Amino acid sequence: MTAGKRKTGDGNGASADWVAGARPSTATSGISDNPFFEHLLRLGDDRLVLGHRLSEWCGHAPILEEDIALANIALDLIGQASLLLKLAGEVEGKGRSEDALAYFRDAIEFRNAQLVELPNGDFAMTIVRQFLFDAWDVLMLERLAAATNKTLAGIAAKALKEARYHLRHSAEWMRMLGDGTPESHRRAQRALDDLWPYTAELFITDDVDRQAAAAGSGVDVETLRDSWRESVTRVIVEATLAIPKDGFAPRGGRTGRHTEHLGRMLADMQSLARAHPGASW
């Protein structure tokens, strides 16, 4: 992610160090015993994966203005991921850079929620996924902006401004699609029905969240559920859409269990970095 800024002056030595640091320590999901590190991976991976998904729209969005808007949001998210994974690497203390974490972990080592790895589908699917995430993300970042770890608090405060705009954008599209034509309404409702089950995972607190929150640099995500519900309900009602019933709720992303879609996405996202480790451009 920072390949453009990487200095090449050190020659092969620096490059070899970087590759060594990039090698995963284990081939399993290897959940670390450092809850802050795990918590940072969750935060970083959500953004990295969703940012990459959005970037897939580049050149394909329904209208030029929206193409630029989606690319902007993708860049915001990838920028946030870069900062969070850099911090995660420092916290881990094993010499892994943000690039090593982004490009040299396999799917089983990713900690993103399954919601963000799902394929883009049609435009309604992309917008609904974004909206459900944005509403959660704003609440997360509001909490994280008060983290005791000053670096994390700084990243969150900066990201919060971006997230508020993302939410404004996706909420406006929810209204336009839901309260638009019969076709756009049908597609938006179908997307909402398909994606709703995946939102449950965003609010499952486990020991990692609890310990990170107790140390002052994490969020007990369960406590966000009511505010989120209120926030998304308002927009969904304005969009003349129906809130799906709660039921089947897939989970596992936070501990490395993902849908089949993540591996394929990573194969695409990581191929260049793995073919040319340490390359700069």
Place this chain on the structure above:
Amino acid sequence: MSNETAGSTTAATPPADTQWDLWEVFTQEGEGAPHEHAGSVHATTAEHAMQNARDVYARRGKVVSLWVVPTTAIIASAPSDAGPLFDPANDKAYRHPQFYKVPRGVRGM
């Protein structure tokens, strides 16, 4: 004002239902600076126009304020009026302000 060649009767206007309305975008790059025309965007509502204007014209910094205006609200002078409207100003040097000394320290003139 028509540039259409003789014999062409079908105007090349896009179908109305596939093209959103056009909005003109004005950006201000600092407090006290004028809002200047930046370009245009397509959008369905004022809020949508504001967001598209932000994403297209304000994403690389500097901008501190945005105006969006429906293009249909702009009243433009006709090219054929250019003579009567603008030519008289050219040969009346006494109307120009360069005879005045601008006090030192005045900016933005």
